[in-house]
Amino acid sequence: MKQIGLTGKAWLKGFHIFFACLWIGAALSMILLSFFRGQLANGDELWAVNASIKMIDDFIIIPSAMGCLITGILFSWLTNWGFFKFPWIIVKYVITVGAILFGTFYLGTWVNGMEAISKVERLAALQNSTYLQYAKLNLYFGSFQAFTLIVAAFLSVFKPWGKRGKINKKHNIKASST
Incomplete structure (x- = not known):
């Protein structure tokens, strides 16, 4: 397989870092927005917070997670890093794929549920046990x-x-000198 050159690798690394920053920043933004739920004056505000969290999930989290996965696969495929040469790469794949799957089947479901409940029930959603469970989880x-x-x-x-x-040569040298 032909590997990409230094310029291609730099572009790929730049996009990978960009998507990672988006994903982490959006995740932290969603967490911060969730702290507003207990301080809201009316149901419109509650729904707006939940709708904002859902928009961040749909339009930033999902594309950036897929961007991280795709650029990570391209890095493994088109450079000498490979898919399984280094344990830290394997761990990153486990974290990335696990986060995407958990986000798809659980976190996203809870976000969508909170938004749907607060859209209908407004401030009464804060008394709804399903809404509160989704919010806590x-x-x-x-x-x-x-x-x-x-x-x-x-x-x-x-x-x-x-x-x-x-x-590891460095580890082997330390071990033999003791």
């Missing part, structure tokens, strides 16, 4: 997911654990 698991995305970003920076199947 979304806050806890959304915060955890945002944290794991930040961990994935730091994995890209530190690239821990060396190459799979080979002893």
Whole structure:
């Protein structure tokens, strides 16, 4: 397989970082918006907060998550990083795919449910047990997911654990000198 050159790799890295920033920033924005729920004066405000969270999810989270996944796959395919050469890359794929799946089947469902309930019930949604359960689950698991995305970003920076199947020379030198 032909690999891309330095300029292509720089563009790909730039887009990957851009999508990661969007994804993490949008996730943190959704968490921050959720803290307004208990301080709202009327049902229109509650629905507006939930509609805003849903818009961020639909138009920033989903495209940026897919952008991260696609640029990550292209990085593995078109550069010497590969798909399985380094444990940190495997962990990043697990985090990315896990976050996309969990977001699709759980977080997104809860966001959509909160928006739908608050659109109909307005401020009374704060008394609705389903709405409150969705809000609690979304806050806890959304915060955890945002944290794991930040961990994935730091994995890209530190690239821990060396190459799979080979002893790290630096580690081997330290071990033999003791």
